[in-house]
Each structure stands twice: as structure tokens, then as C-alpha cells.
Amino acid sequence: MNLDAIPQGVVAGSIPLFAGHPARELLPINGLKPVIQAAWRAGGVARFLNYGDEQGNPQLIDFLVERLNHRENLGISRDNLMIIGGSTGGVDMATKRLTAPGDVVLADAPSYRDALHIFRDQGLEIRAAPIDEAGIVLADLKRALRQLAAKGKAPRFYYVVPNFQNPSGITMSRERRLAVIELSRQYGFVILEDDVYSDLRYEGAAPPSFYDLAGGERVLRLGTFSKTLAPGLRIGWLIASAERIASFVESGMLRMGGGANPFSAAIVADFCRSGAWEAHARWLRGQYERRRDLALAALQSSMPADVEWTRPAGGYFIWLRLPASIHVDDLEARAQERGLYFASGRGFFVDPDEGARHLRLSFSYVPLPDLQAGIQTLGALIAGMASGG
């Protein structure tokens, strides 16, 4: 969705706190320009205007393999990584290749709305287990697995945003990850690790990825440049076993289309190899950390005592729980009258009613004054509704 148009279109001066978009002013517009110019000067353009390798831009593959091995001591080779059309391209491919309509997949409750939408488009049955501050609740996950097994059903994969989850901002603990991996072995499902936000950590240390903890077995790990560079380029990557990568690369879609977005992948490759991406991501972390801190401070000063919210160590999102007396639909209607938009909790659950007391705030997109003003408005609305107004 193009949000640059929508807010102004709906209500002048509106505040879109629902958007999981990078802020316009944080896109590296000036940084990309010289990279593109240099590619033209160097004559590299002919290379990336034609069909590309099915596995994706070779220079970008090499860069990512080296970076991941250096930062995480991951020990992958270029056979373990392919370029995809954003993390979306990976979720779509995994869904197509690993499932058939009627199959079951596992997810968190709440989970990322648009991924649930992709699963529904493919006619999949989604079983979700609740999360707490450390990630998926194991007792609930085990119960779901037992119930499915009793019906002779085996889930195909578990979809998870492990770090700064969308929508909750929660990071799953190392212990939970290990336990889920154990269950994945026991029940034979794949873990689809949609690691969108790990490069936007503002404090603390990251637990090892599912891919790392599982020794690369039965895990598909997705990464993306959408949050640390620019979503419009549509470039991400997939890490998996060499066999899995080879099978994906052999797909008709990649044969026909010639690898993920050769033109923008080459631009991203050059941007990364110049060192500009690391520098930009570092700067971004500082910018988003300020936004997060401001949002948390505004929540602290604006919200009535019976509102609860998460304190994410990275990413884009804060997840709110409303007082029992307030339904999110009512709050949403009143907020929109004032030009304030948030993501209703209802979209993030298989059963929308489970989200009736929740909402997601995104601190990534709006300018800081709007972020503060939006949260203040929201606090006043909730306080008014809680007091029967």
C-alpha cells in the first residue's frame, strides 16, 4: 500500500501509526544515486538488464554469505543462499513449494497479518498458539501438535518472525527456539523463520537464529533489504540447506523469470559492497531507536493505568492491550474520526475476536512530532472511553 498518498487523502493532517513502512526521510535516496551512476559508468548495466541467474545476483550472494558468516559465525556457503523478491518472495515460494491446499501450517497468535493472508490464499488451515514475552507458549504449541496428530494431520511448517515480531515486538528466547526445533524434529515440520527485523536491534544481544540453532536442518530463514534499505527494490534472501536451495532454484518460476529482480539486485549488491549498507543500517538504528524511545515515553505519559504495551528491543512495532471495557473497533472508529490510524489487533489472529482488545502501533513511519501527538490522542481517547465517555 502506498502510504504517501493515503493519509493525506483520507483526512488532512492524519497520523498513520498503522504502517510497517520505513519513513520516507530515512530512505537512502542520496546514497543510492552514486551507486547507480557508477554502475552505468562501469558498463555493468547490460549485465543486470537481462535475465539473471536463477539463484540471484552472484555478487550479492557472496556479500551476504560472507557477512552472515562473519557476524554470526554461521558457516554457510553460497549453496545455502539465494536471492528472493523481498521476504514476501520467500514466504510465497515456501508456501507454494511446501504445501498443498488443505495442509496445516502453524503460526503465533498474534502473527503477521499479511503472511496469514498468503496462507489463506493458498487454502491452508492455520493453527496458532499464543505467545508471551518470550515467544510461543510451548504448552499450547504442544497441545496443538497433539490435537493435529490425533486427527492424522502433520503441519507443513511453523511460520515465525523471531525477532521484534510483527505485530508484538517480542523476541523469542533461545530456550523457546531450541524447544521448537526439538518439536519440529519430533513432528517433522519445517521452520519458516522470517527474520525481517534483526538488523534493526537497538539494544541487547540477539539469540542465535533458528537456522543456526538447528544446524541448518529443516529451517528456511528469510532476510530482507526492505527495512534497512528500501522496500521498493524488492530484494531479500533465503538461507536453507543446499538441497532445498537447489530445489527452489530449479523452479519453473525462476527458470522463466531469470532470478529475483536482476536490476535492483545489482544496485543492492553494489550498495552493499561499497560499505554503504552497513553504514546506513547503523545510522537507521539510531534514528529508529529515538522513535521507539519517544513512543515508549509518550505511552508512559499518555496511557491510563490499565493499558499494557510491549517494549521492543528493535524493529518497528509496539503491541497494546486495551482495558477490558474497550473494544478495538470502537476505539478505531473514534481514532479515525480524529485522523489517527493504527492496526487493529483483529487482523493478526486466525480468529479475529482474539484481537478485539489489541492494537499495533508502528513507530517507523511517521515523523516524531506526529508520533508523540498520535499517542497522546490515543491515550486521551482510551481514557475517555474507559471512564464511560
Added chain:
Amino acid sequence: MNLDAIPQGVVAGSIPLFAGHPARELLPINGLKPVIQAAWRAGGVARFLNYGDEQGNPQLIDFLVERLNHRENLGISRDNLMIIGGSTGGVDMATKRLTAPGDVVLADAPSYRDALHIFRDQGLEIRAAPIDEAGIVLADLKRALRQLAAKGKAPRFYYVVPNFQNPSGITMSRERRLAVIELSRQYGFVILEDDVYSDLRYEGAAPPSFYDLAGGERVLRLGTFSKTLAPGLRIGWLIASAERIASFVESGMLRMGGGANPFSAAIVADFCRSGAWEAHARWLRGQYERRRDLALAALQSSMPADVEWTRPAGGYFIWLRLPASIHVDDLEARAQERGLYFASGRGFFVDPDEGARHLRLSFSYVPLPDLQAGIQTLGALIAGMASGG
């Protein structure tokens, strides 16, 4: 597949007549540069570096709607068109959204290899009917439909490249198109019209599209910039009923990814709106026509009398039939020893053995001297084999 690397890598001086790629030297490298620079100067970059509209770049949609209505008197509105990631993106989306594993789809025999690959990836059963110089043979198509109906099966769609078909170069006649549309109504299948090459017509007039002849009913028509601009940009379009477009636009994949490739779509939009695309396509037609003429002349002068080939009025491909005594595998092995690569007929049939006497030559990719030399070598090889050499 990146062919700039392969030929040199396999055999120095090799001639890749198998590649359905635009020639490197025919890519509008210098034409694209000022378009991109202007976008940066005008500040349009922020707009297309972020997530875009699910339906695709609005300016490009408007341009295409106006062009198609002007050229073909098509009478579509912007509700009938969406931007996709090349025609591949459309085949992939249609396959995902219109079929489930085990479903039947119809195709020509021969048909485009990579599309068959996509259908197989999705677990579809492919029923193909032979084509002659006017397209699919109706008696065979009707027989296939009756046989399927007798088994209680209804095909989901008929996949067709209507103009300058890949691999045969054949254009389906108006009468055949009308008859297929009639059958599509009778049996309830969709026509997936992959109209990749219609902007590369070198002579004669085009029959109306399936979409046009069917009044837009039950037809998905795909177009692409891959052959007339640059495949690496991954931009095409889909024309369909407003209901169908709305349902595709509402998909989880487009919600998550934000429309097809916003960055390159914006570049394509600006290139088109400046008039550069029409001018480039016109120039391209002249260039490819020369290549086709040279290829046909070389075939005429090099091939033994019992070799037959098509004479395409556009597109990239010529389809050869070998003498009964020659198996394409033997010819392929001998050709590759001499650094000559073509597309074996076997890949274009559901039953590869049907293609054992056929091969596809592409005249789009290699320089003219190589095209001539390659066909001469091929002729000599066939003559040698036919005489028992």
C-alpha cells in the same frame, strides 16, 4: 539464466541459439539513464523506493490502458489492468489462484517449456493438443476436452502464447481463437493468454487478442516489457475483468510486498511516458526483423531438403523439424561439441519423446555473424548425419 556468462564458460567462441533473451546490444542502456537521472532530480525517488500500491505503479497502469485502448480499441479501464513481475509473475499468480494440485490445465504441443515447468511445480496435470500453422488443432483439443469430461475433469485454464508462439513462432488465427473461446464457454475454462511477443511483429497485421474477441470474459491476458525493454526490470501487466483484477490485488502476496517491483516499475513508467519505449520498440522491430531474415536465408541456403522450419512474422523463434533418421539428442551432442547450442524440442512437450525430431532456434540473442555461422554449422551437421555420417 545469465547467458552472458555461459557461452564463454562452456566453449570459447560458442554460439547460444537456445536463448530467448534480447541481445545485449539491443538493451536501451543509454535510453534508461536519463530517465533515472530525471526521476532523482524531480524527487520522485522516495515515492518508488517504498512499498507501492498493490495494483502497481499508477502512472504505468494509466499509460498502458491508454495505449491499449488507442492501438486496439480495447475499451478497458484502469480496473482491468494491474502491474506484475514480468509475464512470469502473471503465470505464477494465475496458477496459484486458479488451480490446486491435481487440477488439469490445457496447453499447446509444443508449448513454452518454463510455463510447463511452473505447472508441474504446482502438481498440475497438463493435457496438450498439437498445433499446426494456424495454432491449436481443434479436433484434438475437442477430443481432449471430451476425454477429460468423461472422467469428470474440467480443465482450469488453457495456456497459450497466441502470437509468434514459443517455441514454434506460430500465430494462432482469428478463427481458431474464436473456436477456442467458444469451447472455453462450453467447458468453463479460463484462457491464459501469454501475449509476450505481440509488440515484436515484423510484418502483417495482428489478429485480435483472445481478450478482445471474448469481450474480456474469462480471459487473463499477460503482457511484458521483457522483450521490448529489458527482462532484468521484471515488469509486465495483466488484463482481466475488474472482478478478477480486484481479487488478485487483494492477495496476501501483494499486501505483503506492496505491488510489483515499485522501483523498476517507476523507471519503466517514466520511460514509457517520455515516448522512449515506443521509439525503442520500433527500432527493435527493425533490428530483429533483420535477424529473422538472415536466419531464414541461412536456413534456406544451409539445410538439407528434408528439414522443415517455420517462418515467424514476429517474435524470437524458428522451429525446425529434422529428417526422420535424426534424433535431436544425437544432433545436440554433436552441435555442442562444436560450441553450438539450441533448445531441444524435447523440453516443449509433456511427453518429451514427441519433441525428438524438433528443435528451437532463437535469432534474438546472438550477433548476426554468429547467427549465420551457427545455422550453417547446424545445416552441415544435419546433412552429415542424414547421409549416415
